[in-house]
Amino acid sequence: MKPQVADSKINSSGTSVSSTTSTLGEANECLFEFLHAEIMNYVIEKNASDSNVKNTEENLSELEWMGFGVGYRIIERLTREWVRFKDELDMIKFICTDYWSSLYHKQIDNLKTNHHGTYVLQDNEFRLLKHLANHNSNNNNKQYLRECPRLIAFTCGLLRGSLANLGISSIVKAEITLIPTCKFHVEVQRV
Amino acid sequence: MTIHNLYIFSKNGVLLYYNEWNRLNKSGITKEEEAKLMYGMLFSIKSFVNKISPLDPKEGFLYYKTSKYSLHYLETPSGLNFVLNTDTASQNVRELLQQLYRQVYVEYVVKNPFCKLNEPIQSELFKSKVDELMKKSPIYLNRSL
Numbered sequence: 001m002k003p004q005v006a007d008s009k010i011n012s013s014g015t016s017v018s019s020t021t022s023t024l025g026e027a028n029e030c031l032f033e034f035l036h037a038e039i040m041n042y043v044i045e046k047n048a049s050d051s052n053v054k055n056t057e058e059n060l061s062e063l064e065w066m067g068f069g070v071g072y073r074i075i076e077r078l079t080r081e082w083v084r085f086k087d088e089l090d091m092i093k094f095i096c097t098d099y100w101s102s103l104y105h106k107q108i109d110n111l112k113t114n115h116h117g118t119y120v121l122q123d124n125e126f127r128l129l130k131h132l133a134n135h136n137s138n139n140n141n142k143q144y145l146r147e148c149p150r151l152i153a154f155t156c157g158l159l160r161g162s163l164a165n166l167g168i169s170s171i172v173k174a175e176i177t178l179i180p181t182c183k184f185h186v187e188v189q190r191v
Numbered sequence: 192m193t194i195h196n197l198y199i200f201s202k203n204g205v206l207l208y209y210n211e212w213n214r215l216n217k218s219g220i221t222k223e224e225e226a227k228l229m230y231g232m233l234f235s236i237k238s239f240v241n242k243i244s245p246l247d248p249k250e251g252f253l254y255y256k257t258s259k260y261s262l263h264y265l266e267t268p269s270g271l272n273f274v275l276n277t278d279t280a281s282q283n284v285r286e287l288l289q290q291l292y293r294q295v296y297v298e299y300v301v302k303n304p305f306c307k308l309n310e311p312i313q314s315e316l317f318k319s320k321v322d323e324l325m326k327k328s329p330i331y332l333n334r335s336l
Binding site for chain 2: 030040041131
């Protein structure tokens with residue numbers, strides 16, 4: 001089921017923004033991807049050279065924080081033409097549609113919620129993963145599974161930052177079982 | 192028409208990728224040695240062609256043909272070398288090589304942050320995409336030779 005935003009027509013200039021970014025073409029698109037990859041490598045290498053951090057698990061919190069900062073800012077720009085959101089679900093729906101298509105040029109494919117503050121956003125072809133493997137390839141979707149969290153951490157932070165600026169404090173986790181499908185779990189923290 | 196095999200070399204002569212489809216004659220040496228021979232030959236032909244050309248060479252070496260097969264060569268401005276051996280009747284192989292570079296190499300190697308450039312390509316997706324592109328091309332015709 002695809003989430004529908006009731007008042008998407010109000011956002012005429014907002015949609016034109018997303019359409020121009022997608023028509024701007026290749027250079028625009030891969031610039032972000034390459035920059036993201038370099039930031040990712042930088043953070044990983046810095047952690048590896050840091051002798052204090054000798055955990056088995058990679059420390060991706062720095063990437064996540066960068067995403068948080070970007071998300072916190074970007075939401076100001078993306079919502080400037082919007083009326084106030086009715087409730088939490090309305091904000092999540094905005095994230096799934098306009099927000100995601102301006103950032104990743106497609107909408108979230110599936111949104112699930114338990115109506116108690118947990119949302120699962122599923123992207124069946126997440127842009128940062130689609131160059132690694134795809135659904136049609138037989139049996140090789142697991143090749144880069146171990147490295148995948150590095151590519152996801154930034155986006156988790158992005159979501160968390162955006163929601164934070166909309167007034168929702170949350171925990172965002174991601175789950176990948178089959179590249180390039182990615183599920184983002186958003187757990188809203190109630191005070 | 193048929194496609195025999197494909198080599199991709201980096202600008203330093205490292206064999207990034209090799210695959211064969213309908214190859215009847217094996218060289219009898221290891222893949223590494225064969226790649227060195229191949230790269231050496233291409234290197235010589237390239238400089239030979241550029242020196243011997245009576246006119247200012249624009250594109251340089253493009254392909255050569257023997258009685259049995261044709262070797263098609265594409266060098267990108269960044270120095271990558273794509274070499275495809277086909278039978279002598281094949282047409283538009285250059286276009287296929289361009290496609291291979293643009294639609295497969297750039298998409299699944301350059302844009303994959305875990306693929307190190309100038310090292311042999313490990314990505315399974317890349318391998319399956321190359322195979323797919325070759326098999327769907329009209330040049331590829333799996334005759335029982």
